[in-house]
Structure formats: structure tokens, C-alpha cells
Amino acid sequence: MIEIAIPIFDRLTALDAIGPYEVLSRLPGAQVRFVARDAGPVRTDNGMLGVSANLSLREAPPPDVVVVPGGLGSRRELAQEETLDWLRSSHERTRFTTSVCTGSLILGAAGILDGLEATTHWLSLEKLAEFGARPVRRRVVEAGKVITAAGVSAGIDMALLLAARIAGDTAAQAIQLGIEYDPQPPFGAGSPDTAPPAIVERLRSLSSGAADRSARPRTPIPGPP
């Protein structure tokens, strides 16, 4: 049995968590558990979706793998000692400690990225250095047993790599075929290096304003992480 814990929180970005879940839950013998400071439902960043944590951090079995998602709510988790303590003690015995998007800032706040190469959503990359990490703009960054992924959808790629590390390439490829992950985006705008510059600038300016926005983080167009 492989115990995989995904700690969730209010205002997480759903795909950060669900992408890796969809991959890792298909590993032979995997048990994925959604955990939170308090068991029960949380709402996603835009308030439109409820996802349930089945166990509190205190109740969760010690995980072999941790996957920390990001989202607007990650800012609050940065200061939640209960979350950070759980990450630190879990990390002592995990096989892999991982994150998606701004989830890496939470790992950083727990001290887990000290001196390590790491990545996050492109709009938050500089912030990683504030947490002792060495920011790298790659889709997936492996630093020993600590693996970080770029924004939101990058968790799927990270999880396939992780699946291969845990169960071998054939198992990972079978999962990829099972979820028919043969991506064909209709545009090539998924990276700040390839998107039209005006769109990159628009997201940058929305992002810098996001910290000032209150309760409901709906932006007229794709929000920052």
C-alpha cells in the first residue's frame, strides 16, 4: 500500500490537486487521501466547487507521498503552523514530498525547500527565493525526493514522473494511456515564453493587483494562481 496525502484548504485551485490525484490514484496499491486542518468540505478559489477532506491532519496515516496543491488559499496556509508542522514531520519519512503551483510556497514556508532547486506558477517564481529555494523555470523540478511542478496543469506531468519513480515506466505509461493524456491544446499559449506578450503582461498586472482584492477572487479573466 502506498499512502498518498493531498492536503487541501479553502480557496485551493482544484486542478492542482485533482490532476495528480487522477494519476496517482491509479498506481497499484495506492490510497489517496484528501486531508485538511479540519475534516470536511472546502471550497475552491472561485467558490464554485466543494471538495471534501476525509481526514484531519491529526487523523491521517503517515504518508509515503505528499502532494501540496496551490491556489489563492495557499497564502493563508503559509502562516498556519499546524499545516507547516504536519508537512515537516511527514517529510521526515516520505518517499516523495511534492507540490504543484503555489503549493511550493507552502513547502518553502515549512523549510523543506532550503537550498533546493524548485519551481512554481510562473507568476510566483520570484517569491520562491524568499523561502530559501533556488527558483528554476522548468515544468517539473526534481531535487532528490522533493519534486515541484509549475502552474496548475503541470501537476499532471509531475504525477506521471512520480508514478514512474514509484512503480516504473510501464505503470506510468499505462496510467497515461488510461487517462488518454495525449495533449493537443488548441493554442500554444501555455507558457510566458510562447504566449502573446500582451496576454503575458495582462496576467502580470492582474496578478500584482490580486493581493489587494478581497473576499471573492473572481477576476474578469483567468486569475493569478
Added chain:
Amino acid sequence: MIEIAIPIFDRLTALDAIGPYEVLSRLPGAQVRFVARDAGPVRTDNGMLGVSANLSLREAPPPDVVVVPGGLGSRRELAQEETLDWLRSSHERTRFTTSVCTGSLILGAAGILDGLEATTHWLSLEKLAEFGARPVRRRVVEAGKVITAAGVSAGIDMALLLAARIAGDTAAQAIQLGIEYDPQPPFGAGSPDTAPPAIVERLRSLSSGAADRSARPRTPIPGPP
């Protein structure tokens, strides 16, 4: 305001629903609602995740866009007249009626695919013909306002195309950049055309046995849709 309804049910495949949700919720003025025959939590195909439907089908406002996910539970929905009636009446006024993975079989059972080109998870493609559709093996198939996507992860590509149809290419590209959808899978095994043949055969044989399996649909390796 664009009303987007995602009907969910027990034993759905989470990424089928959450991929499109993550894209479409970022459209300007979009309201994504998770709806079900009864409001409340449902469990995903492997039982590991709870997702909440906020409204029953009866309570849901008439949607402009419908996105039907798939999963093992889709088999049960094929015979649920309440679901099929809701789909038929919604379809009369939608701008787009769409599906991901075996969600297209549910559209088919409602009569919505009659004579239309459509797609689904590669393991279920032949079944589409039983529902009056013309099966096409493409990642996303547009047939007027009816758009169907291939397995699980294909919903992300479909939703970006849909975002472009609704709000224009720039809006769709901004969403793609917001979720950093610059896919870099570590293997090229996402399609039966590119995966190692032994893996394709393994999933085919697991899939043909799936109909006989009972309560808990955990396969040792990536399950069928």
C-alpha cells in the same frame, strides 16, 4: 453571465469534470454549477474523493453550456430518465452541449448524438455507434453545438476550444497561460497509436473484464474509463 452546468454522479472520473471546470470557470462572467439528481456529495470512481453537487437538476438554472463527464458511474446514468430528460430539455436551449470521456455515452442515451460525429475514451469508441453516433477517433469532435472529447484529460483541450468559441481566442489563450497549460508528459503513451502495444492490450483486457467487476472498481493498474 454564462451558466455552465456540470452534471455529476457517483463514481464519476474526477478529472473529466475538473479539467473543463478549471478552464471554463475562468471565462469572464462564467458561473459553473455542479449539479446532480440529488444535491450533495458524490464519490469518484475509486471512492477516494468526494465532490459536492450544489444543486439538484430540478433546481439548476437553465444552462448555456453543459459538460457531461464520464467514469464508471456513467453506465448507471445511461438508464436514469431524470438525467436524460434534463439533458434533452437543457439541450433545446444550450449554446453548447458537450461531454468528456464516457460522458458522450450519456449524451447518446439522451438521443443528442443521433447521426452526429462524436468521440469518447478510446476503449469505448465502438459503443458510441449503439447510441446513434458516428464514432470518430479524434481528441475533440465538433458537430455544430455538440462537442465531445476523448478520454479523461481531453476535457482540458475541449474546454479551451469551447472557451475560444464563447469568448474569443485571446480569452482562451489567457486562460491557457493562467493554468500554465504547456503540457510536457514524460512519456508519449497517451494514445493507443503511440503507447507500447503490450500496454494497449493490457488495458483492453482489463476493460473487457470491468463490466463483471462489482462494488469497488479498483484495478491493479489504470482502470478503464
